[in-house]
Amino acid sequence: MTTPEYILTLSCLDQRGIVHRVSGFLAEHGCNIIDSAQFGDAASTLFFMRVHFALEQCEVSDSDLRSGIDALCAPMQMRWELHDARAKPRVMLMVSKIGHCLNDLLFRYKSGLLAIEIPAIVSNHMDFYQLAASYNIPFHHLPLAAGADEGAKLAQEAKVLELMAAHRIDLVVLARYMQILSPGLCEAMAGRAINIHHSFLPSFKGARPYAQAHHRGVKLIGATAHFVTGDLDEGPIIEQDVERVDHAMDAEALAAIGRDVECVVLARAVKWFIEHRILQNGDKTVVFN
Template structure:
């Protein structure tokens, strides 16, 4: 039974969008609880997220059918979802388990509004951790010779588990253009630096060599351009000269966990809109 729905949309900006959407929802007995919108003067795009209460007898299909003429008239990219829906996610990690463990813990407490359906790793290292949470663990080794086969297996798991989003929780393999295309807008990575600084491998070593006073982490959508996808969330922490590369990494792990958790939650709650190389986020 539907009681609350989330309406998300983007389209070329023009007068009357908010009024028309609000009127259409009111026609079906919708009571808007939260409405957030943003018009980007640079791109000419308009973005909107509406949390609306609807009569219990109204189905998602009914609401979508009612809004479809409005969406067509404004040329919208849009979606209507049940606010209680928890999207299925697949987590990927290599040997370091701090981000993976943090997401699993937050999910187990109910803070993270997703369903974790599977874990994929190119190593066996994290299996004991994952099995404590009762989540299926799939060891998919990656070598230069087996990379294409491994990615085929990944995409099979995405399909068989009806996965909405894949999270790279310190998965230390570069994904191919094939995977980026198949999961466009549904593949999130945590990079252990405050991008665009120190992209690529070894960011804590790079940060130490440069003597930075702040280190950070960046959660972003993955594209074919390494570490250059639209940024969802970032944060930093102050450090000092006495910390070596390993100590910087230890400090950075907490920031990585927090940044990735916020990004996954906002994505799951349909708060993130891709706006070219940037994002719009309604917190």
């Protein structure tokens, strides 16, 4: 019989004895800690912890464990979540007409590099329906005409929410989905939607950012993965990376490097999310990697 494994994440006001109390509780309930990480933020005075453990005492049920953790956390006003470490989170991918991030995530999923289920791919264009079919993943075309009014946009977003509910989605990944989401949809996805974009912002906004960057002679190409919020491209940052470039590279070469960086950064962010390594700390994140 396989021993159940869990991941416990928690946060609260920093105070003496939290690690002792948590580890003591787990030991008393027949749990063996596999790995643990913690961080006390002096600026926010908050404490964050992630514990991966095995439940080795068969007499302790899942409900016993959860009720015990709740009783442990309540006096310290802890926010906590307990996850089955072996469960595969259900991820919905959204894309428009630029497919490198989608293609990369699908390859990692198929290769077993990302322990996830992908029950749906959503797009406002038809460009990648054949790619979705090659992975036997349902493709949902939810068109949105250029210049569509607010009513049409909200109707389209309502279908996105329906798909999320129908497929019990744990995470939405905007894999270069080039639509601005309404505040309502951002709120509905809060804490469970990740976006990716180049790291030129706010310097080079709008169309052809790599051409703008080439014109200015940039020396670094980067990408940022962050949680989706109502503040466009300004949600809590999860991961960033950069590559050096030089004067000999044209705008197309810069864009190619940018695509590679975006794929790697987004894949890391998704992996850390599904492994429950990301805890939000106000407008930023704590990432136990």
